Amino acid sequence: MADEGTGALAPADSLDRIAYVLEQSAQPTYRVRAFRRAAAVVRETDPDTLRELDRLGRLESLAGIGKATAGVIHDALAGIVPEYLHDVEEATPDVGDRPGAELLELLRGDCHTHSDWSDGGSPIVEMARAARGLGHDWVVLTDHSGSLKVAHGLTLERLVAQIDEVARVNAELAPFRILTGVEVDILADGSLDHPDEVLALLDVVVASVHSHLRDDTRTMTRRLLTAVSNPHVDVLGHCTGRLITGKGRPESEFDAEVVFGAIAAHGKALEINSRPERLDPPSRLLELAVQLGCDFAIDSDAHAPGQLAWQINGCDKAVAAGIAPDRIVNTRDHHALLAWAGTHAA
Ligand SMILES: [Zn+2]
Numbered sequence: 079m080a081d082e083g084t085g086a087l088a089p090a091d092s093l094d095r096i097a098y099v100l101e102q103s104a105q106p107t108y109r110v111r112a113f114r115r116a117a118a119v120v121r122e123t124d125p126d127t128l129r130e131l132d133r134l135g136r137l138e139s140l141a142g143i144g145k146a147t148a149g150v151i152h153d154a155l156a157g158i159v160p161e162y163l164h165d166v167e168e169a170t171p172d173v174g175d176r177p178g179a180e181l182l183e184l185l186r187g188d189c190h191t192h193s194d195w196s197d198g199g200s201p202i203v204e205m206a207r208a209a210r211g212l213g214h215d216w217v218v219l220t221d222h223s224g225s226l227k228v229a230h231g232l233t234l235e236r237l238v239a240q241i242d243e244v245a246r247v248n249a250e251l252a253p254f255r256i257l258t259g260v261e262v263d264i265l266a267d268g269s270l271d272h273p274d275e276v277l278a279l280l281d282v283v284v285a286s287v288h289s290h291l292r293d294d295t296r297t298m299t300r301r302l303l304t305a306v307s308n309p310h311v312d313v314l315g316h317c318t319g320r321l322i323t324g325k326g327r328p329e330s331e332f333d334a335e336v337v338f339g340a341i342a343a344h345g346k347a348l349e350i351n352s353r354p355e356r357l358d359p360p361s362r363l364l365e366l367a368v369q370l371g372c373d374f375a376i377d378s379d380a381h382a383p384g385q386l387a388w389q390i391n392g393c394d395k396a397v398a399a400g401i402a403p404d405r406i407v408n409t410r411d412h413h414a415l416l417a418w419a420g421t422h423a424a
Pocket residue numbers: 261286288315316
């Protein structure tokens with residue numbers, strides 16, 4: 079049964095909340111999309127019309143509203159917590175008991191997120207609102223670069239347009255701050271998928287390998303070393319490329335001592351990627367990076383608002399590896415973060 083609601087959410091907010099909770103528990107996108115779409119439909123529908131359709135039991139006559147979403151709208155209009163929302167929330171474990179919970183509280187932002195400009199599922203403003211809702215002060219928007227065709231990577235033209243869009247959204251959400259960025263592809267020869275003068279326009283640059291993951295150790299070491307030595311790169315994303323769920327994917331092979339040593343020498347950050355299927359780097363490499371003096375970025379690599387909450391996974395790993403909060407760049411405010419990124423390109 080649904081709870082009696084004091085402070086029950088409006089219909090569209092209830093639908094968004096369900097989508098958010100489903101994303102957090104890594105539900106398939108198609109399941110989540112129905113709720114996001116329904117929320118948009120409700121927002122576009124005149125409130126009186128919505129109530130009238132509900133009274134007549136005809137909510138499903140609205141395009142994009144099905145049985146489950148109609149039930150949510152009905153409950154919300156009645157002022158009770160929708161049963162569906164109650165059920166998904168109950169199925170989501172509380173992070174308060176996790177080893178990384180205290181560290182999570184210290185994080186001010188996230189250095190690696192995607193919007194629907196590349197392969198994410200939500201507009202920039204929705205990602206930013208969700209990040210703000212988590213208590214963040216800033217978030218770096220890092221959509222893919224152009225070579226990654228499967229992920230609708232951004233051409234230079236679209237990247238420049240995105241910088242304008244970020245400025246517009248920032249004006250709306252201030253003092254919350256979206257920092258401009260990119261997840262730039264590390265190409266086969268270690269060069270980056272955007273020219274230096276474009277990378278120079280961005281606040282924070284994450285560089286990641288998405289192709290030729292099976293290169294031999296020498297080649298992969300050279301690629302990563304070339305990438306992290308580029309003055310515009312601030313963070314090395316998901317360094318081994320491993321996938322640990324489903325069919326899985328083995329780690330790329332490279333000389334971690336050389337690559338992490340270079341990251342430490344350049345004062346850059348090694349990413350702790352919090353996606354449940356990645357959790358990259360594995361613990362033994364994370365411990366090596368700690369010894370070598372790297373800084374770290376605990377990133378969600380979120381492709382949907384609810385996935386922003388995955389940073390707890392990276393926090394658990396950081397705590398297990400004994401990483402002090404002052405070595406985690408996300409514990410800084412955006413001024414300090416920008417100053418840090420600025421030193422690399424200077
Ligand atoms: Zn990536």
